[in-house]
Amino acid sequence: MVKRISPWAFVVFLFLIPFFVRGPYYLHILILIAINIMLASSFRIIAVSGQLSLAHGSMMAVGAYTSALLVMKMNFPFWISLPLAGLVTAVLAMLIGFSFIRLKGVFFVMVTAFLAQFIILTATQWRSLTGGSSGILNIPRPNPITIPGILNIDFSSKMHFYYLILILMITSLLILYAIDRSRIGFTWQGIRQSDSLADSVGINTTGYKVLAFCLGCFFAGITGSFYSTYIGVLFPSNFSFIFGIYIIVYATVGGMGKFWGPIIGAFVLTIVPELARATAVYEPILYAIVLILIVAFLPEGLVGLPERWQKLRKQRRKHA
Amino acid sequence: MESLLTQGIANGLVSAGIYILVALGLALVLSIMGIVQLAHGEIYMLGGYAAYCLCNVIGLNFFVSVLLSALLVGCLGVVIEKIFFRPYRGQFDRGMIMAMGLILLLQSAVQIITGGASVAFTSPLSGVVTVLNIKIPWERLVCVLIGIILVAAVFLLIAKTRIGQAMLAVSQDREVASLQGISVDNVYSTAMFLGCALAAVAGALVGSLYNLNPFMGGSALMEGIAIIILGGLGSIPGTIIGGLVIGLLEGIITPFASASVAGLVVFGTIILIMIFRPRGISGMIGKGSKVG
């Protein structure tokens, strides 16, 4: 009973938030949280199949640039550019996924790190396409949605952007959750635990791994597309290598064992620095300490807390 | 044109010398201990800052500062290994993410302590030597010489001393080595000490050539990993060859095209090598030892 009520009530709560919140600043924070949740969750999908990708931030960049260019150079409306950006990123991911398939473990991590650098360097050098280091400016807002007399969403206020990302996030999470719980998801887990075993049982590990990579990058692309229209400017330097590390931090701190892990990780790690405002300079060190403590003492991540707590209570009951 | 090429080669060799120091340290740690020490770049950065403090702030002689910083940072590395990596020895994922946490920790710690300032660290060496119409500043030449001496020293250490042989054994097969009575823990500590000391020297030398900032580790790490991949994991001669190749590529391409093109070529090459020949150069020759 409790399980069935709380998620949906919570979703309704999310839709009502803008009316409680005091101002655009808080809406901005919520939007950032949503972006990070999407990134961390889509990262997890790739990681579940045993591939730790440091290039996730750059994939978001690919989506962002694709969307911006489609809107500005080819005059596509945003609503078409959004899914197209996701698709382009997914196709690129497919090509890359197949090329990298023989690389396992630490090799995969390293090659994605180089890939990330390569993508950013290309974006900086290919001035005629991406504007290079001078970036893309004045990316327009999404085309307005109007129902005459009732609705006019023209994205002039943060509230409209909030609802957009909220809908995108919930949809993505539902899709990702469904896939995670399905046979495909279980196959991924098997592949992660033992590649060779899965192979010997006849599972097409290559296909599954590339699928995971494509799917994760698709959602990264979608997130990038939203980012481009929300922030309005794009520069290659914003999607640095460290950004990729942050995504891994969100997912790990939350815990990759459960679907909810990265969501909690992204939420906590986006909010805490904002609340502790005075320590702006100390933010990276805070992240570092949190990450190290979690990896050392709570490797399952924050999602592992309830279980640990239960274990502790059980132990106490035993000794009592 | 010809002199541009030769000057480019000279520049490339000098860069190679420094990169090799970083890569060598990383190779030691990687092949002997099997951990992906992503924070190696920050060790390099710490070495630079330590030398700066000893030399510019306390006032010791430049070479003494470099040596001392290598020793200090080497010891720090041993401590780091005990705390942050040893407990997660078998668990690749955890160890790697721990290394990422270390990167953030060291970077931000240095930034907070130094106030984030990029600092000027001056080398006492000055003047330029001209060889065959190529100008090489003394300070760079000395860096290369130091690099060569250290690489030779590491070679000798591994080939001739007992601890070196022990390290080789552990890198090939940890369990068998421990069965033979080799203290794996001691070997790990030594390898970590050596690897971090080498990185510290590299950081100090680079700091004296250009400048120091808390974020200089990232690019050093990338170059180091690129060299190791090119040269083949676990192979020291491979690392040296890899370093020379990458240094020369950058040195030659940059004057004729641009630095960014050089970067693209290097990264593109590494990606291709990883896809098609993950064992690198030494793998192609058939000399590489245990991979990954």
Place this chain on the structure above:
Amino acid sequence: MRAKQASRLGTLVMVVLIVSLLSMLGCSSKAALTPAASSSEPAAAASQAGNTSAQSTAAQTLKIGAVYPMTGVESSDTKDIIAGIQGAADAINEEGGISVGGQKYQIEIYSADDMGTPSGGVSAITRLVYDDNVKFVIGGFDPDVNMAMGKVLNEAKVMQFFTGAYVPDFVDSFSQNTFSFGGFFAMDDMYDYIFKNYPNIKTVCTWCPDQITARANGKMVIQKLEERGATVISEYYPSSTQDFSPIISQALAQKPDAFELGPGVAFWDAGITKQARQLGFTGPCFTPRALGNSQLFANLIGKEYGNDVYLMGANMSGPGITDAMQAIGERTGKNDIHVMGFEVMDILQQAIEKAQSVDPMVVKDTLSNMSSFETPYGTGKIGDTATYGCNRVLDTPFPFSKLENGEIKMISYVYPPGVTQTNQVTIVTPIPSQSTAAASAAPNTATSTGTAAESAPAGSPIEIAWDKAGDYMEKDIVVSITAQVADAMSFAPPAVIVFLGGGMGSGLAVSVQNPGIFTGNIVTEWKGKTLTVTGKVTKDPMFGSPTMEITQASQVTVK
């Protein structure tokens, strides 16, 4: 078991979320913050500022925001700017605050970290504007971050001073309420000086990091250099470059005579200069962009290579700095970046007091139409719309210096054309020991009279129009100066640089020999021309060294 765990998890999540959201909703904005500064002075000053507002009963608060990258590579510079801003705020508050319509306003500075990224910038500015409710914002550094912030600034009608490098094409992309610092006249002045003093320059190599600001400014640089008859070659490099040797080798193969260093960031410019000198380049290296931290630039180049290098910056401990700069140095630190922070607050205060309003839009209009305002470097003005495309770019004076054996030696101040300086500074420096050596040879007391006398009011520098404005170096000129010493003192031979022909570039160094009590002639020798300058030698209030106030000048003819 599973359902129970999930529901516990769910409840835990809900509780965490609700508590966090409630705390966000409920928490009120924090009071004035200063970032973790290594020197305790700004922090102490900040708490003092908080106290003074409690003391003055009728005072209201004026909230000013400062947004800068506080984490990341630029953070040392930004820390200093913020210390400058806070120091200025404290100074203003100590004097009672800004007065508008009889009401006194105490300034409170709110700082926010934009992390050097557009999304960080949007976070920071949204917080400052909508949560802390600042009316005025000072900052950023990076144009890409500023562009993202521009949308918020436009909508919120908050006035901003952008302290990063001016980007010609992008002023309106920032926001219609943003002011920035221009300084194109400084480029002209510096280039004129270089071309005059190094007449054999044919090819100039310009250096440009691959970065939006530098590229946009690069076009202007090339244009101005070509106007002066130079052939220009351009080198681009990635921002992360530390080792410039490969690119320098490429540049040197094309045999340039001079280097235009570009963006005015100490690490890049110093790296290029030093490594170029190591590779054998002896030509002049110069940058007309305000360096920010000139001392760092000088340190990085070092003694050995620090010659024939020209910069817009000052040695805050050396001769030539204004009283205002001296005062800033005592309050915040001896760094010309601190002055930048002070400069902005100073201008803002003048604009608000002139507008007699704290409404940002009113102040913005007032400032756009102000004919002049004071800065620690001198009097500035709003740049012309013809040059900058709008009336929100400020032209302010800059100190122009060079490096001599690695030391920063000020040459002069460059002043924007078209505005009268209320307090123009004449630089007093000892004669340099090189090219004007001929001039410092044994003095010659011969005098010759000239034609029409041209006199200048007391205290101002002499501007004499020669019929042949030109090259006075290494020519023999006889200068006779009649001086009256104000009081008895002994001092080492000073020199006075007199500006001839208007503006700089034609400095004439006059050496005062035989100091002491005298009312005699002070001369030095240059062939062929004579100038009679009458002046009064007094003791410089700041440095105790002799200075000469020219009281009269007579023009002479060419012999």
